[in-house]
Amino acid sequence: MSSELNLQREKTIDNVPISELRSEDKVKQILAEEEKIRLDHWYDSFVKLVHWYPKKIYPDKKERKFLLKLDSIILFYICASYFTKALDKSNIQYSYVSGMREDINFTGDDLSYVKSLYSAGYIVSMCVGTMLVTQSWARYLLPSFELVWGVLTFCGAAAKKADHIFAIRFLIGFCEGIAFPSSVFILSTWYKRDEIYRRVMAFSMSANLGAMFSGYLQSAAYKHLQGVHGLAGWKWGFIIDGIFTVPIALFGLACFPGPLQSRLQSTKKPVWWMSEEEYQISCDRQEQSGIDGSRQMDWKVVKKTVFGWHAHFFAAFWVLLNIVALPDGTAMPLWLDWEREHNHRYTVSQVDNYTTFQGVVSIVGQFFLAGLSDSYSIYPFLSFVQLCFIVSYSSLAAWDIPFVWKWICMLIIGLDTVNQAIISGWINRVCRHDSRERAFVIGYSDAVSQAMNIWTNIVFYPTSSAPKFHLGFIISTIAAILMLFLPILGKLLY
Template identity: 35%
Template sequence: MFSLRSVRRFVWGEVPETKAERTLLLKLDWFILSYCCLMYFTNYLDRSNVSNAYVSGMKEDLHMYGTQLNKINTLFTCGYIVGMIPNNLMLQVVPPRIWFPTMQIVWGVLTFCSSAVKNVEQLYAIRFLQGLSEASTFVGTHYILGSWYKPGELGKRSGIFTSSGLIGSLFSGVLQAAVYQHLNGVDGRSGWRWLFIIDGVITLPIALYGFLVFPNTPITTNAFYLSEEERELAVSRLQPGKDAPKEHSGTGRPTWDLAKRVLSRWRWYGCSLLFAVSGETESFGSNNLMGQWLSATGGYTVEQVDYYPCGVTAVGIASTLVCATWTDATRTRARWPVLVYMSAAVIVAAVCIVVWGSPTGLKFFAYYLAGASYAGQATTFAWANQICADDDQERVVVLASMNMWNNVVNAWWQLVFYPATDAPRFRKGMWAMIGTGLATLLVTFLVWHLERRERRIAARVGTGGRAEDIIEEKERELDEKNVDGF
């Protein structure tokens, strides 16, 4: 029989022992998650609206053809790649309370500009610049979450944050359909142009909210709603050797020592490879393949082409929240089973679609099932936060690199395997998805093995600290005693 505490732990993660910590956690959840989720919501709303605008009149108005939609997405991805690590490192130089909202204002203004483009070349330039500014959001927020929350609290919060972006995608389809119905042609503007105007109007007030309430990091916060005791508790409750040890924690400019630490360990390589591969399982949703399929096969209205793919996102939201809740509630907080579930789902979905003679209902089921791929975002980044919890600066670089390498792959992946000209079948893409699912399983096992080996080494030397640091310290002690070898 479950106790009330067990239920609370399952629904909201690790339950604090003291009233003071519960009050602190409540404040953090309200002010950090409210802003980060709203910020990410507008981020994904803008990203998704390009694909929705494409099937709702933009293609015809801008005389787009061939793979120009893919090129728009690729240029956005290139800007995202270029801005990834610089944006995340800037969070250790400029207060996040300033940096996040400033970047949000930049992409909000650029969204307004998207409503006025006269040709696809102008949209190319705008999307590249938006990629630069939006690169601050995803990995930056995961860095902030890892700075404030314990591992037992982190998965659920990462899941809520990631789901807010998916809600943006879900809302995008609904919004585009509503705009097309009620604003298409108003004031001489097409519905898709009004969509970008509404995006900008939504974005700017949220940026102002961030300037007012975002708390920065535990050791730099001066948030008006936190008392001095709560600020001290925010730092002290993350115990050295467990969640956020003193070494290399805090803020500061990158150094050569940081580069040496990062490149000499398996973490940067393993975590980057994991998301570079597993992130491509989201290709069904991120390229709106279902919308392109419906549009290309014909027989569906513009509103239906906008509405029906929302089911993919809905499955993604449910999968993300359920999986994040489950991983926090387990004693070991193992993240790898979620990646197994996600990989199996996309493999089954791709097989159902690649057999083109399958019924239309089965294809609907397959596209919706593929929404499970979104569950990997929150889980993978919570796992990386957990792996790198003992080195704050390394964590910044690893989180940024994970998303960067995923986007490096994504920049050409969609052009090769999911070009708009392949609609409605996307045969190459379906086979690529099967291979991606299998590769994700292999890399997941590799990261799990390396993390487990690191913990075993640390346990053998009798401490919970990082094994590499323990060995280095032992070597220094032996050198001082002029003892050869180790």
């Protein structure tokens, strides 16, 4: 086992020579060393949320400087890319309640169908991305696909009937499918155990900012650009989203380094802005944390992973996670739109703006719950989120509840991204010793859950059932209950 994990790199552990330890003891000791979280006081975990480069954790000035540079380029690009992904993905529901439904006869369960088509395209490219992200040239993969989905977003403004939107959304889903698994995998090759959760948290928060910004943008377009150059306000929303996306893709093509390969796989720095010394620092950090650098994918690894517990455990978790998250982007805007039509409570712009409050809840939740996962066990944070969902969804399933409480329950839906951030970091931690397994598990888990989304959107949350979604809220409650207890099994397996 010790040879498989390639753990023969430290001369001593706790001042005991490795040669004097039994094989099982070697593994346990080194795993414990890699799992170590560098905290002296309980409040250090809160300091780490805002101060990412403290001297007592990073005494080497060169390492601190390199980490700042790494975050300024890699983390910036991945967050900006995911921001545009969320921007381009979320605009469909905002457009739906801002005039698209009437202009192109987008009625019935068309919104549910278009979400399922997006998931279908997402699955196809995700499988491809999982196999290719470990390659040395993967640095061009994500930016190239982003450039294409940016162009496709522009095309949404030219849609004249529902079939056009169906085709465009399938293709956008295909291009965006590689974004999540590729980004999470690439982050895992550059950062240590007590650094990864905060980076995944920032990455995941960028999606919430993108979704929020999409609502504000669509609201502004509806107010100020309606009829400009003969285009409806919702069409201008697609155009502006594309304008944001394309330049970020071009920045990625120029600066994104892709995954860090192990020193054995490559002795050359991966990108022009990184010095040879910085590349050596990154390789040293990778080896100290027991992280296996990016390597070629082969079918033997796929076979081994398929028969292991990691892939299936996290796939089950991811399926439940997505079922819990199904109402996000659907339940609240359609409920507010129903209130606008039937009770005249809100305007179209208010529907767009108020929906973004879920994003605020999500950002705050991720900042504290996912951010603190770098310093503490993840299980209390996961359990707290599931308890919130159980209360929220069971209340919404009843539906006849006070109006203010219904608002609170709708806002709680925004916590679904906390699950995504924590579990993404969990996969990277558990599978850090084999980069190929790590890439496969990330992609496989998300692919299985998206395959489920193709039909769960239509069956559990059809647009025609809005705004009550009685069956959907019951199913999401059950999924949250299962997610509450599933970590116990994961703890035993690990």
